Amino acid sequence: MNIIKDFSIELRKHKHRHNFLIFIITILAETMFIYGNYHGKSNLDNSWMLLFYNFPIMNTLFFPVVIAGFASRLMDVEHKGDMLKSLYTFSTPHKIFYAKYLYGALSILGLVIMLCASFFVNARLLNLSTDFQVQYLLIFALTTFISSLTLFTIHMLLSFFFKNQAVSICVGILGAFTGLFSAFLPESAFQKMYPWATYVTSLLVGMDWNRETRVTRLYLLDPDFSSSIFNLIWIAAITALTIYLLKKSAVEDKESRKNYTISKHIIMHKCPVEFLKLKGSPAWVAFFIVPVLAAVIGTFNYLGNIDILTEGWYSLWSQHTLFICYFFMSVIIGIFVGCIWRAEHTGTNMNLLMTHQSPLKIIISKYVVTCFITTLSILWIMALYVISGLVAHVDGSLPKELLSWIILGIIGICSICAFQIFIALIIRNFIVPIIIGFIGGLSGVGFIAKGIPYYSPYSLFDLAMNQRQLGSANIMPFLIASLSFIIGFLSLSTIYLYRSDVRSHE
Amino acid sequence: MKEYVVETFDLCKKSGSRYRIKDVNLSVPKGSIYGFLGPNGAGKTTTMKLMLGLIQPDGGSIDILGKKMNPKSRFKINKHTGSLIESPGFYGHLSAKENLEIIARYKGLGIKEIKEVLEIVHLYDRKDDKVKNYSLGMKQRLGIAMALMGRPELIILDEPTNGLDPAGINEIRNLIKSIPRIYGSTVIISSHLLSEVEQMADYVGIINKGQMIYEGPLSKLETSAASLEEVFLEMTKGA
Numbered sequence: 001m002n003i004i005k006d007f008s009i010e011l012r013k014h015k016h017r018h019n020f021l022i023f024i025i026t027i028l029a030e031t032m033f034i035y036g037n038y039h040g041k042s043n044l045d046n047s048w049m050l051l052f053y054n055f056p057i058m059n060t061l062f063f064p065v066v067i068a069g070f071a072s073r074l075m076d077v078e079h080k081g082d083m084l085k086s087l088y089t090f091s092t093p094h095k096i097f098y099a100k101y102l103y104g105a106l107s108i109l110g111l112v113i114m115l116c117a118s119f120f121v122n123a124r125l126l127n128l129s130t131d132f133q134v135q136y137l138l139i140f141a142l143t144t145f146i147s148s149l150t151l152f153t154i155h156m157l158l159s160f161f162f163k164n165q166a167v168s169i170c171v172g173i174l175g176a177f178t179g180l181f182s183a184f185l186p187e188s189a190f191q192k193m194y195p196w197a198t199y200v201t202s203l204l205v206g207m208d209w210n211r212e213t214r215v216t217r218l219y220l221l222d223p224d225f226s227s228s229i230f231n232l233i234w235i236a237a238i239t240a241l242t243i244y245l246l247k248k249s250a251v252e253d254k255e256s257r258k259n260y261t262i263s264k265h266i267i268m269h270k271c272p273v274e275f276l277k278l279k280g281s282p283a284w285v286a287f288f289i290v291p292v293l294a295a296v297i298g299t300f301n302y303l304g305n306i307d308i309l310t311e312g313w314y315s316l317w318s319q320h321t322l323f324i325c326y327f328f329m330s331v332i333i334g335i336f337v338g339c340i341w342r343a344e345h346t347g348t349n350m351n352l353l354m355t356h357q358s359p360l361k362i363i364i365s366k367y368v369v370t371c372f373i374t375t376l377s378i379l380w381i382m383a384l385y386v387i388s389g390l391v392a393h394v395d396g397s398l399p400k401e402l403l404s405w406i407i408l409g410i411i412g413i414c415s416i417c418a419f420q421i422f423i424a425l426i427i428r429n430f431i432v433p434i435i436i437g438f439i440g441g442l443s444g445v446g447f448i449a450k451g452i453p454y455y456s457p458y459s460l461f462d463l464a465m466n467q468r469q470l471g472s473a474n475i476m477p478f479l480i481a482s483l484s485f486i487i488g489f490l491s492l493s494t495i496y497l498y499r500s501d502v503r504s505h506e
Numbered sequence: 507m508k509e510y511v512v513e514t515f516d517l518c519k520k521s522g523s524r525y526r527i528k529d530v531n532l533s534v535p536k537g538s539i540y541g542f543l544g545p546n547g548a549g550k551t552t553t554m555k556l557m558l559g560l561i562q563p564d565g566g567s568i569d570i571l572g573k574k575m576n577p578k579s580r581f582k583i584n585k586h587t588g589s590l591i592e593s594p595g596f597y598g599h600l601s602a603k604e605n606l607e608i609i610a611r612y613k614g615l616g617i618k619e620i621k622e623v624l625e626i627v628h629l630y631d632r633k634d635d636k637v638k639n640y641s642l643g644m645k646q647r648l649g650i651a652m653a654l655m656g657r658p659e660l661i662i663l664d665e666p667t668n669g670l671d672p673a674g675i676n677e678i679r680n681l682i683k684s685i686p687r688i689y690g691s692t693v694i695i696s697s698h699l700l701s702e703v704e705q706m707a708d709y710v711g712i713i714n715k716g717q718m719i720y721e722g723p724l725s726k727l728e729t730s731a732a733s734l735e736e737v738f739l740e741m742t743k744g745a
Contacts, residue, residue: 266603266617266624266633273611280599343597352595352652355558356612358581498577501561504592 006091006099013077014103019070022435023111026066027118029439030058031125036446038126047128049218051119052140053205059115059144060179060199064151065438068172069431070107071155072165074100079163093246097160101239104152112145136204139223143202150195150231151175153238161245165430166335170286173331173438177323181297195234198227274340274369283339286332287377294324295384299392312396313389317405318466320385325465326445330416330458333374334437337420338430340366345428348504359497363421363490370417375410382406408464408478415457415485416440422489426496428503454481457489509536511571511660511692512557518565519552526552527716529566534694534709537686541707541724542696545742549716550696551592554662557694558589571659585613588658590666594649598638602629602648605637606655615656623651626681642669650678657689664696675702682706700738714742 034054078084078096087096116137123130151172158168179196192201202224208217269276278284298319302309309315344353353362386398399405419440424433444458453459460482463474512534519526527549534540544550555561557568559580568575573583596605606620624630627647632640637648646669653661666682667675683706685693697703703710703724710727712720719741720727727737 266620268607268610268617269604273608276604276608276611277597277600279604346598348592348595349597350595351555351558351560351589351591352609354560354580355584355587355589356609499562502555504595 002095003098003102006095007102010099010103014074017073017077019073019107020110022066022070022432023107023114026062026111027114030055030062031118031122033058033442033446034122035125036450046132046218047126048123048130048132049205049220050126050128051122052132052136053203053207053218055115055119056140056144056199056203057180057183059147060183060197061176061442062439063148063199064172064176064179064196065169065435067108067148067151068155068168068175069435071104071152072159072168072431074104074156075159076165093249094243097156097242097246101153101156104156105149108148108152109145112141112148115144116141140204143225143228144199146228146231146235147195147198147202150198150234150238153235153242154195157238157242157245160242161249166283166339169431169434170335173434177327181323192227193230195231198231201227272365272369274365277343278340278369281339283336284373286335287373288380290328290332291324291377291381291384294328295320295381295388297323299388303392312394313399316389316392316394317385317399317402320381320388321465324381325462327441329374329377329413329461330420330437330441330444331434332377333370333413333416333420334424334434336373337366337370337417337424338433340369341421341424342430350502350504354497354502359494362497363425363493367417367421367490370421371414374413374417378406378410378413405465408475409461411479411482412457412461412464415460415482415489418486418489419457422493422496425493454478457482457485460485508533510534510569511536512694513569514553514557514566515568516566517553517556517563517568519549519556519561520564525716527556527713530713530716530718532711532718532721534692536692537690538692538709539682539686539707540692540694541703541710542694542713543698543700543703543710543738544696544713545698548713548742550713551664552716553713554589554591554664554694554696557662558584558587558591560591586659587662588653588655588660589662589664590649590653591662591664593668594645594652596637596645596648596652599636601634602637602640602651603633605648606651609652609655613656619655623654626654627651628677643671643674646670647674650681654685658691660692660694661685662694665698666695667697667699667702679706700735712738712741 034051037054038050078087084096119137120130122128155168155172158171159165162168175196179194179200182191182194182197183200185191187201191197204221204223206219206221208219209215210217298321299316302316302319309319344350357365382402389398416437420433420437423436427433427436440456440458444456444460444462447453447456447459448462453463454477460478463478510533512532514530514532517530518528530549530553532553542550542553552561556563557570557575559575559577562577570583571586573579575583597608600608602624603620606623610616610620621630624633627650629644629647629651632644637645640648646666650663650666653663663682667678670678679702682693682695685691695703695706707724709722710720710724711718
């Protein structure tokens with residue numbers, strides 16, 4: 001059988017790639033989140049429902065990112081060494097795609113099985129009951145598998161045709177956030193058709209939260225397969241599209257030689273070298289687009305809930321900064337830092353850099369660029385806040401603490417930048433530091449909830465931007481923690497560059 | 507007594523438990539063109555990376571331009587070197603001019619030097635094209651241009667004629683030959699092609715399986731009856 005041969009070749013390609021490690025880390029992260037949230041709160045009836053309720057929500061957030069990273073890794077092996085050129089001489093694009101797809105589908109099946117197995121571990125850890133009917137677990141496994149496979153199909157298409165891994169991972173992250181966000185909107189047919197939301201729309205357990213009594217109640221829902229059916233249609237459609245595109249594809253460099261106007265003179269740029277290296281790179285765009293999205297969503301949310309949100313400008317601020325702080329900012333920084341290090345990690349550029357610049361200067365210049373752009377982004381967030389407040393005719397005057405939120409926010413975010421600079425330096429892979437940023441951003445919330453906000457750079461930013469959490473008494477520990485993170489990670493990075501051998505071509 | 511630009515003393519580098527190079531002693535006389543010869547995988551690139559401080563030795567030491575090479579002195583020393591190691595490094599999304607500009611900014615040079623090297627490697631007309639659209643040979647020329655920039659005292663070129671056409675090889679060969687005269691620099695050039703080194707170098711070092719097996723003036727090697735080709739094959743055989 002041909003496909004079996006192709007599949008075994010595929011297996012060999014991923015030897016030593018530790019693809020499953022990403023999956024295991026994801027499940028561990030989900031387990032930790034659930035443990036952190038529900039430890040010692042298992043006094044509900046049918047407490048197993050907690051698992052069936054929380055895991056799909058976690059999956060909505062984590063799986064799209066992980067699957068995006070996984071799919072782009074599958075293709076990255078080929079893109080990195082320009083392997084497709086030679087592969088196409090003894091295999092067809094279709095065969096390569098099928099073998100990869102099969103490998104991916106089986107891996108995702110493995111992921112789902114591990115997830116189901118983790119239910120029992122979680123039940124044991126949290127002291128939950130496990131007297132659910134097996135069919136629930138099977139239905140959960142089936143719908144999760146179909147949703148994951150849909151996302152995988154989408155990302156295979158993206159990573160097959162875009163060499164840049166950033167495309168796939170950005171779509172994944174955006175999908176995760178929009179999927180999660182859609183869970184807060186009233187249920188609609190559109191939501192069921194949106195692949196990133198289908199983990200939530202296939203929920204088997206619902207939750208009620210009574211505002212007066214503050215009691216949560218979990219209840220069983222009838223299995224809803226409509227999302228899975230839509231997903232199957234998606235899979236068929238996207239696979240058909242991929243196959244069609246493969247038929248037309250040939251290995252050629254899309255960017256054929258353009259006619260550049262040849263300048264007569266040589267003019268030096270005025271901007272710092274690091275900015276010159278970023279020329280033409282879209283890495284910084286997200287810093288200015290995402291705040292606009294957050295501002296629009298936040299303002300509408302504020303206007304929609306104006307009867308609950310009674311604190312005027314203060315309420316508006318919380319609506320504006322909620323998503324930015326907890327989710328987006330660390331990911332955007334992760335992508336940006338990933339891009340600036342990737343330029344150096346490519347080919348033999350590290351040789352070039354290290355023979356021309358001292359390690360300390362390398363780290364400092366990269367750090368300054370990152371901080372500069374994030375600071376602009378924070379100022380942009382503030383400007384958007386003031387503008388939308390004025391447009392929405394919010395009563396009262398601007399909060400007098402606004403300036404201190406912004407200044408402390410900038411300090412807090414600089415410690416995230418330092419951490420990401422370090423991580424992306426030592427992990428030469430493009431995807432992993434971004435995923436760490438993503439999980440880090442979420443963990444920041446956890447650190448605050450657990451009352452240990454000064455132990456994570458991510459939670460420092462959340463603290464500073466959140467009006468109530470950082471009283472003036474806590475400014476000293478905040479500053480000390482920020483400064484030690486900044487100095488600590490920058491020195492670690494410098495020492496790493498100093499000590500370690502320069503590696504190239506990997 | 508000769509003045510040496512580079513001297514290594516019992517230089518070793520391991521990967522895992524295997525020696526990539528072992529007890530390498532070589533000395534490069536000032537103002538010479540030093541041909542560093544060896545078959546593929548003999549340790550040429552490793553030795554050159556050690557000279558530039560890009561990797562740290564597991565034993566032995568290096569004197570370069572009169573200073574000890576270590577992580578601290580690396581940057582100071584490399585201000586006076588120019589190098590092309592492995593394949594050329596470049597930022598593909600930028601033009602050749604912008605790539606050279608980055609190097610110029612790091613080295614504190616100006617437009618004059620950029621123009622000079624662009625003309626030397628005949629890339630002046632293509633200086634505004636993105637480097638990722640360059641052919642292999644043009645990328646190689648850009649790499650050489652980067653190494654020559656600012657007329658460094660020591661120029662280290664790792665297989666510089668890779669991917670060049672015959673005319674290009676000839677051109678680069680003449681260029682390298684002229685460097686000591688015009689710039690007053692010392693050149694180390696590695697190659698696995700003897701014919702190549704024969705036409706340029708006055709000194710040769712031959713390395714095989716991580717160990718030096720010959721070092722001295724080219725003329726001495728040639729005086730033995732056999733042709734250089736035979737000498738080389740004899741030396742690197744089995745060993």
